[in-house]
Amino acid sequence: MSEDFIFIPGVFSVKDDRTRCYIPVSSGQMLCDESGFWEPIPASQWRFLNPTPEADTHYLGEYKGQLCFVVNLTEELFVEGYCWSSLRSLLGSLSQTHYEMVARALQVVQWDIDHQFCGRCGVATQYHKADRAKVCPLCRLEFYPRLSPCVITLITKGEYCLLAHNPLFPDRYFSALAGFVEAGETIESALRREVIEEVNITVGNVSYFGSQSWPFPGQLMIGFLSEYESGEIEIDGEEIIEANWYRYDQLPLIPPISTLAGQLIQAFVSKF
Numbered sequence: 001m002s003e004d005f006i007f008i009p010g011v012f013s014v015k016d017d018r019t020r021c022y023i024p025v026s027s028g029q030m031l032c033d034e035s036g037f038w039e040p041i042p043a044s045q046w047r048f049l050n051p052t053p054e055a056d057t058h059y060l061g062e063y064k065g066q067l068c069f070v071v072n073l074t075e076e077l078f079v080e081g082y083c084w085s086s087l088r089s090l091l092g093s094l095s096q097t098h099y100e101m102v103a104r105a106l107q108v109v110q111w112d113i114d115h116q117f118c119g120r121c122g123v124a125t126q127y128h129k130a131d132r133a134k135v136c137p138l139c140r141l142e143f144y145p146r147l148s149p150c151v152i153t154l155i156t157k158g159e160y161c162l163l164a165h166n167p168l169f170p171d172r173y174f175s176a177l178a179g180f181v182e183a184g185e186t187i188e189s190a191l192r193r194e195v196i197e198e199v200n201i202t203v204g205n206v207s208y209f210g211s212q213s214w215p216f217p218g219q220l221m222i223g224f225l226s227e228y229e230s231g232e233i234e235i236d237g238e239e240i241i242e243a244n245w246y247r248y249d250q251l252p253l254i255p256p257i258s259t260l261a262g263q264l265i266q267a268f269v270s271k272f
Contacts (some may be wrong), residue, residue: 004097006062007104021066022046022057023105026073029084030102036085036093040068040101049079058108063101070105072112087215091258099258103213108132110217111145119143150219151191152178154264155203157228157245161268163252164199164235164243174252175261177240178221187222195226198240204229209267212260223260225267248272 021040024031032038040063041049056072076084087102094102111132117124118136125134125143134143154176155162163174179194181187188206195201203226212221235243246252248269255262 004064005101019066021063021068023070024073025070025105025109026076029086031082032085034081034083038090038094038098056112060104070108072109092256100213103215106215107145107218115143146218148219149181150178150221151181151187152176152221152260153191153224153226154268155226155228156268159247160245163246164240166239167241172253173255175255176264191224198236199243200234201231202229203227209264221260223264
């Protein structure tokens with residue numbers, strides 16, 4: 001994370017006269033200028049554009065010395081010179097700092113929407129006084145923003161890597177294998193299980209590569225490079241409908257470098 005933005009856990013409850021900036025969000029869309037450039041909107045400009053005082057607002061952290069808030073709008077405002085765009089459509093154009101800010105904004109808004117009522121007793125929740133959490137005033141159950149860990153791995157075999165196509169992928173993308181970590185699993189055991197379930201391959205050495213927030217709606221992608229050990233490809237036919245070994249210089253359509261999958265593939269290719 002760049003020093004331009006500092007994550008601040010918990011809620012904003014201290015009076016501060018520093019300049020503020022806002023990230024308007026509506027139905028998973030962000031407000032950006034018509035050229036496709038995105039950046040938090042300064043308070044003075046946001047008020048001028050079209051303020052909505054009753055909108056839910058949540059403190060995120062500090063951006064270039066400003067207090068940064070996400071504003072959840074129930075309707076998309078028409079703002080001249082601006083347009084509403086999804087995070088997916090902006091993936092390739094956002095800096096790492098801006099990507100992480102938007103990911104945080106979208107997940108905080110989703111948490112607020114999903115936990116209006118207690119899942120145990122049905123009573124309306126209240127905001128925690130200090131933490132980023134909702135609290136049931138009756139049974140005291142607490143609800144923090146949900147984060148679902150998900151492993152993603154590129155399996156390599158010499159000059160080849162294994163890429164697979166999921167029917168939910170856009171176009172004809174082929175990507176690395178991925179899956180959610182189940183209750184009671186380690187990340188490593190989840191990786192090996194997912195690979196066996198999806199393509200019936202056993203992997204040997206596994207090395208950590210990196211991670212990426214993936215707010216669709218609230219995953220944390222944890223990336224690994226894995227070495228092929230044994231087995232022949234046998235797809236499950238549901239999550240994976242096609243999988244093949246591809247030489248580093250003969251790859252199919254793959255995810256962009258802005259995604260962790262794209263970065264895994266690029267790291268493999270760069271070795272050659």
